[in-house]
Amino acid sequence: MGNYRFHTPDGVSDTLPGDCLAKRGFETKLRGLFSSAGYQEIETPGIEYYDVYAAGNFVSQENLYKLADQEGRILALRYDGTVSAARLAATVFREVQPPLRLSYVGNMFRFRESGGGRQKEFTQAGVELLGVSSTEADAEVIALAISSALALGISDLQISLGQVEFFKGLMEEWGVPAEDAEEISREVDQKDQVALKKAADRLALRDDARETLLLLSSLYGTYEPLEILEKRVTGERARAALQNVREILGILEDYGYIRYVSVDFGMLRSLDYYTGMIFKGFTYEVGFPIISGGRYDQVVSAFGRDLSAVGFSLGINLAMIALRRQGREFPAAGADAIIGYSKEPNMRKAALSMADSLREEGLNVIVDCAGCGEEELETLADLRGIEQVIFLNASSCGCDTEEKI
């Protein structure tokens, strides 16, 4: 026993002063950004009932950290911000007139996530816009995601915009059964042309449908994929989805953000969870998306309230890994000044009051509590990179300061 006492568990880590300072700074920036756009921050518990996640089959149980309470009920560590916000929207906020704009910054726990910069415990910042199903709402959330990345200093940003409703429309039009559709969506998402050709054979798709299916994972660009698909697709549901993407792009032009956005109809995610546009944000030097978002109108209804929902989250840890690899440094901030004092009467009182007034000016000030003499204090200051050294003794009248510039 006790063999692990020097270690942290797999997939979690300590955050040391430099990183911690930078991370808090980023969190503050994002909080400011969210609240300036009218989003109100909430903090949901780090532990939820397992049923909250089981309600809409949102999360596979293998991915949840589970424990039990004294009554034997199953609990789960918070997996994401969305499900908890949806629970709130359907319960505590049920009388509140929509739209609801909620934001969060918090740690999430995922049992099976790890590697390549991903951690089992990580910090996400995100928003939920509830009760508006308009294209403007879709675009507002994407724009806020882009602003968030820019606020952190990530300017090499690529947002991929997709639409699961478009895919669902195609499947409906071609009469593909739901379980096959889920399988095919994974193959499209993996750009696995081999499997898609087999699926097309198996389902005996018409030639034009087959071509469209294979095109999904190979179209790139901003407006080009739309133009190509608009000519090929006739079904009402799929066309409405294309129109939604075209309008989103138009609104993002107004935001001035269009240069960050490309369209990828081959990007697909859980068809049960997402109900409209989806997007991911990428940058250099990290192998996973730092931003993930979309429209998931059925999430709140799993809690008994019919309320549309769109949102995104940004992984702060991954973003910091990317920034560091792109050359950004996160130095720790030391103190600006250190004050020591002699053992003569009244010197301590003078030191404390001097520290107070310097702190009021905004400096970070350490009052020596190790009883250092003047020379020791200088050595310590050199070691820690503290610029200003002040030593008080009776001969300096308790007010003269020795400054080391």
Add this chain to the structure above:
Amino acid sequence: MNDMLTIALSKGRLAEQAIELLEASGYDCAAAKEKSRKLILEDAESGLRFILAKPADVPTYVEYGAADIGVVGKDTLLEESRQLYEVIDLGFGACRMCVCGPASLAGKLDGIPNKRVATKYPHIARSYFEGEKKESVEIIKLNGSVELAPLIGLSEVIVDIVESGRTLRENGLDVLEVIADISARLVVNRVSMKMKAQSILPMLDAIRVQLSANKTKEEEENDAV
């Protein structure tokens, strides 16, 4: 930004074939053909960096973004089930993933409850039996010479790749069920596909063109015979 493309190759025959294909597609792979024990082979001029990895590790390198592109067998991809773009079937390294056992078991497989299955591919075996066939099995993970297991009573059947089937036959075993066709695939990291599209997409196109040219050539040769 760093526009060098990092390509992870599965050490061995698959790496040689991948390099051959890339050369034929118009990419200078002189660095990769260097005879040395180096694990990273870089050619600044062509903008390509090759890393030679154990096949089972290639999907990991690519998923984590340590490599942008990888060439690896479908068997490894199925076993590792990583989040990747699996963009091209390269055609070489073809074989099949099969359930094999004594010929006497042919057609009787479903009748054995809680079969013991010996394999180097526990994930593939489990998802085939549990996912597709909806039956519970006991998986026994082995690291090689899997054919031994049914011969000495460690398991009823094995799940393994079958190329010519010679090893099987020599040991009195047969293919009982085919799980999947296997060949080498070109995989791409999901972020690289977006962030380095300018160098990756033309490479994919060049490879596709070369593959279909190879195919045409093959067909012509077959016609000639």
